[in-house]
Amino acid sequence: MKRLENLKDSGDKAFVAYIMAGDGGLDKLRGQVEYLQATGVTAIEIGIPFSDPVADGPVIEEAGNRALAEGVTLNKVLLEMKNWDFDLKIPLIVMTYLNPVIRYGAERFAESCREAGVSAVIIPDLPFEHQQLVEPYLKKTGITLIQLVTLTTTENRLEDILGAAEGFVYAVTVTGITGVRDELTQEVKEFMKTVRSKSPVPVYAGFGISRLEHIELLREDVDGFIVGSAIVKAFHDNKIENIEPLIHAVTQRNPV
Amino acid sequence: MTKVKICGLQELEHVRAASTADAAGFVFAPSRRRISIEQAAALAAELPESVEKIGVFVNAGLDEVLEAVQKVPLSMVQLHGDETDDFIRSIPVKVVQAFSVRDIEDVKKLERSIADFVLVDAPGIDFRGGSGRTFDWSLLGGASIDPERLIVAGGLDAVNVGQAINSLAPYMVDVSSGVETEGNKDADKIKIFIKTVKGDSMQQTTGTVKETGFFGRFGGQFVPETLMKAVKELEAAYTEAKDDADFQADYHKYLKEYVGREQPLTYAARLTEAWGGPKVYLKREDLNHTGAHKINNAIGQALLAIRMGKRKIVAETGAGQHGVATATICALLDLECVVFMGEEDIRRQQLNVFRMKLLGAKVESVTKGSATLKDAVNEALRYWVTNVEDTHYLIGSALGPHPFPTMVRDFQSVIGRETREQILDKEGRLPDVILACVGGGSNAIGMFHPFVEDESVRLIGVEAAGEGVDTARHAATLTKGTEGVLHGAYMKLLQDENGQVQEAHSISAGLDYPGVGPEHVHLEDIGRVEYKAVTDEEALASVIKLSRLEGIIPALESAHAVAEAEKTAAAMGSDEILIICVSGRGDKDMATYAEKLEGLA
Numbered sequence: 001m002k003r004l005e006n007l008k009d010s011g012d013k014a015f016v017a018y019i020m021a022g023d024g025g026l027d028k029l030r031g032q033v034e035y036l037q038a039t040g041v042t043a044i045e046i047g048i049p050f051s052d053p054v055a056d057g058p059v060i061e062e063a064g065n066r067a068l069a070e071g072v073t074l075n076k077v078l079l080e081m082k083n084w085d086f087d088l089k090i091p092l093i094v095m096t097y098l099n100p101v102i103r104y105g106a107e108r109f110a111e112s113c114r115e116a117g118v119s120a121v122i123i124p125d126l127p128f129e130h131q132q133l134v135e136p137y138l139k140k141t142g143i144t145l146i147q148l149v150t151l152t153t154t155e156n157r158l159e160d161i162l163g164a165a166e167g168f169v170y171a172v173t174v175t176g177i178t179g180v181r182d183e184l185t186q187e188v189k190e191f192m193k194t195v196r197s198k199s200p201v202p203v204y205a206g207f208g209i210s211r212l213e214h215i216e217l218l219r220e221d222v223d224g225f226i227v228g229s230a231i232v233k234a235f236h237d238n239k240i241e242n243i244e245p246l247i248h249a250v251t252q253r254n255p256v
Numbered sequence: 257m258t259k260v261k262i263c264g265l266q267e268l269e270h271v272r273a274a275s276t277a278d279a280a281g282f283v284f285a286p287s288r289r290r291i292s293i294e295q296a297a298a299l300a301a302e303l304p305e306s307v308e309k310i311g312v313f314v315n316a317g318l319d320e321v322l323e324a325v326q327k328v329p330l331s332m333v334q335l336h337g338d339e340t341d342d343f344i345r346s347i348p349v350k351v352v353q354a355f356s357v358r359d360i361e362d363v364k365k366l367e368r369s370i371a372d373f374v375l376v377d378a379p380g381i382d383f384r385g386g387s388g389r390t391f392d393w394s395l396l397g398g399a400s401i402d403p404e405r406l407i408v409a410g411g412l413d414a415v416n417v418g419q420a421i422n423s424l425a426p427y428m429v430d431v432s433s434g435v436e437t438e439g440n441k442d443a444d445k446i447k448i449f450i451k452t453v454k455g456d457s458m459q460q461t462t463g464t465v466k467e468t469g470f471f472g473r474f475g476g477q478f479v480p481e482t483l484m485k486a487v488k489e490l491e492a493a494y495t496e497a498k499d500d501a502d503f504q505a506d507y508h509k510y511l512k513e514y515v516g517r518e519q520p521l522t523y524a525a526r527l528t529e530a531w532g533g534p535k536v537y538l539k540r541e542d543l544n545h546t547g548a549h550k551i552n553n554a555i556g557q558a559l560l561a562i563r564m565g566k567r568k569i570v571a572e573t574g575a576g577q578h579g580v581a582t583a584t585i586c587a588l589l590d591l592e593c594v595v596f597m598g599e600e601d602i603r604r605q606q607l608n609v610f611r612m613k614l615l616g617a618k619v620e621s622v623t624k625g626s627a628t629l630k631d632a633v634n635e636a637l638r639y640w641v642t643n644v645e646d647t648h649y650l651i652g653s654a655l656g657p658h659p660f661p662t663m664v665r666d667f668q669s670v671i672g673r674e675t676r677e678q679i680l681d682k683e684g685r686l687p688d689v690i691l692a693c694v695g696g697g698s699n700a701i702g703m704f705h706p707f708v709e710d711e712s713v714r715l716i717g718v719e720a721a722g723e724g725v726d727t728a729r730h731a732a733t734l735t736k737g738t739e740g741v742l743h744g745a746y747m748k749l750l751q752d753e754n755g756q757v758q759e760a761h762s763i764s765a766g767l768d769y770p771g772v773g774p775e776h777v778h779l780e781d782i783g784r785v786e787y788k789a790v791t792d793e794e795a796l797a798s799v800i801k802l803s804r805l806e807g808i809i810p811a812l813e814s815a816h817a818v819a820e821a822e823k824t825a826a827a828m829g830s831d832e833i834l835i836i837c838v839s840g841r842g843d844k845d846m847a848t849y850a851e852k853l854e855g856l857a
């Protein structure tokens with residue numbers, strides 16, 4: 001995760017790609033990660049499917065349902081990752097809802113994440129006040145729990161959350177759920193400026209980022225972008241190469 | 257924290273009781289606790305993934321051990337014989353090597369073990385000293401064994417385990433006969449042992465349980481960050497409104513003038529006679545405007561929303577009763593109303609869908625998942641996340657993130673408060689038993705809350721057993737569920753071993769939910785309220801009984817409470833008093849009744 005802070009210092013922007021583990025079968029995951037790494041993404045967020053993903057829009061929910069239908073579980077994903085022997089140069093982040101973690105056991109989850117080479121974890125329905133449920137175990141194994149801030153996060157709360165942030169902070173660009181969006185509001189730009197001025201770690205914008213215009217709008221106010229639904233959809237449609245311009249628009253300072 | 261292993265499991269009931277332990281032991285060595293690989297596989301399938309499955313062997317062949325590892329499957333192997341280091345190395349999972357420690361020579365052997373863990377088996381130890389054999393712990397004190405590798409077994413029970421942990425701080429404690437009664441495992445003893453060692457499982461999280469919002473260790477505010485502001489604002493607004501005389505006066509005015517409260521506590525003479533036991537009284541929530549208790553809560557929350565400056569309401573509904581109550585109150589108070597309802601429920605409850613539309617609400621069909629209440633809540637939450645600045649989520653039961661469970665309970669407590677006054681008035685004393693059905697748990701908590709401090713009053717919540725609690729088709733969350741987080745609260749859930757929430761099933765759409773309000777889970781946990789489950793069939797039979805004996809056609813949900821009341825009454829005397837909460841009337845269920853009870857003579 002230290003690497004992400006170095007990236008920030010160098011002025012380059014980060015691109016974090018989200019994929020749903022096991023959409024199309026768990027044996028696809030490895031290839032997807034290798035592909036994204038080769039395309040030049042900064043980090044990869046690996047989503048664990050859940051029966052009730054209330055923070056997600058239809059694209060990710062449907063991908064999750066397809067993965068569940070394939071029998072994908074948290075345990076299987078972590079085991080799969082543990083067995084990878086290719087050269088992995090970028091951080092892997094696990095994104096999961098809280099319930100599978102509780103059922104698996106928070107302590108064991110932290111341990112298995114470590115064995116699987118996971119650098120950070122995102123749990124969207126684990127708010128700041130309840131993080132003691134999981135965070136101490138992650139800390140013990142050297143894994144970062146990523147903090148989320150949103151347009152509705154109040155000022156005092158923002159200070160508290162940013163005070164605890166490590167790795168990067170996930171700044172949610174919409175008041176809503178994940179999904180492909182047409183437009184982002186000007187309000188978002190102001191929000192990103194505020195967060196960035198207060199954050200001790202890089203600020204990455206996520207939720208709804210799917211177009212070059214979104215990147216252009218926020219480029220100067222954030223340290224990176226997290227793209228989910230657009231990638232999940234592209235993989236599902238077998239058109240992942242269509243995403244490359246979006247990735248390069250972020251990672252290559254002067255895209256050709 | 258020290259881990260717990262329950263060893264020598266043979267029956268499903270005990271395996272379930274052990275599901276909150278860290279490890280379960282299956283004995284393959286000759287012993288009265290011996291089971292076959294097939295039996296162990298069937299039992300292991302009932303355990304969450306987080307529980308280690310340990311096979312116990314004494315000088316078995318490698319083939320047998322490997323077969324068990326693969327077929328059960330086992331995550332660890334425990335060896336009690338004279339197995340060699342090569343044997344240990346050939347086992348593909350973690351190995352526990354057991355030693356009987358009597359003297360310093362035994363300690364030396366134990367120190368040389370190459371196994372991942374060493375288990376000290378000290379049969380006949382008496383930690384309290386006095387009678388029996390006392391084990392010389394100082395032998396181990398000098399041993400160079402990493403406590404992180406140490407498992408302690410032999411003679412442990414809930415009474416002495418604390419001392420064993422204090423003196424040795426082992427990685428794990430292993431119990432078998434200490435959780436048995438007359439040579440058989442005892443589910444209650446297993447649970448008590450686990451609790452004794454682990455304390456509250458959420459105690460590990462002290463500090464998260466900040467201030468309010470938890471009932472014991474259940475509840476909380478497990479929502480995405482986008483909703484935290486709304487949840488906190490609601491908490492503040494409700495705290496303030498609760499103590500505001502004007503707000504309370506307004507709320508009670510609507511209950512009286514619009515809903516038609518107070519509702520009678522009707523003496524059920526013919527039911528009393530038919531059951532031949534206690535005097536039976538019925539609390540008549542069926543007489544409320546819109547036909548159920550749901551309106552008590554809808555009015556309270558709608559008034560609060562207006563107070564907060566929100567004029568848009570989103571709600572979920574299962575049976576449609578809460579949707580109708582919400583649509584009704586939105587019409588009355590001129591609020592915009594969107595109701596999410598599962599496609600399957602829309603089909604089952606046509607009449608209520610039409611009522612909502614007639615009242616001016618927008619009914620959104622949810623086709624995802626099981627297309628029932630759980631999925632409707634998911635969609636309502638997503639809608640709320642997206643429109644949180646001007647919309648109030650008017651949740652229909654004592655569920656969701658804090659402050660919803662408390663607030664809904666308070667708005668429904670009018671049921672219990674009235675009942676208490678009425679029974680004191682009629683009988684001059686408190687009742688002996690009160691029953692209410694439990695879906696999310698709002699009518700039950702509203703009825704129970706004013707009686708919780710009265711220890712003489714037995715409180716019974718009745719869940720839906722659907723086609724039977726031992727089938728896959730039921731909604732008996734308290735009876736069969738396990739702890740987890742859904743829709744904002746830490747509670748009990750119907751879920752699989754991977755934490756995926758399962759579908760609930762009940763003939764009654766209003767009980768068809770795979771979770772249950774956190775306060776109920778707490779009341780069960782501390783043993784204050786009993787929870788029973790009643791099948792579809794039993795509920796239908798009670799519909800007929802109440803209709804014919806008292807001229808009251810109950811809602812299917814309420815009929816569950818009636819069915820359990822009949823069983824409870826059978827063991828009660830004529831000088832006792834039993835009260836049933838009739839949470840709603842049966843109009844909405846008439847199509848189901850016509851279909852299921854067709855040919856009724």
Ligand SMILES: Cc1ncc(COP(=O)(O)O)c(C=O)c1O
Pocket residue numbers: 548549574575576577578652653654693694695696697698699700765766767811813814839840841
């Ligand atoms: C008449 C009636 N009773 C009971 C319930 C169950 O809800 P709760 O457990 O919140 O009281 C419902 C739900 O729709 C209902 O309509």
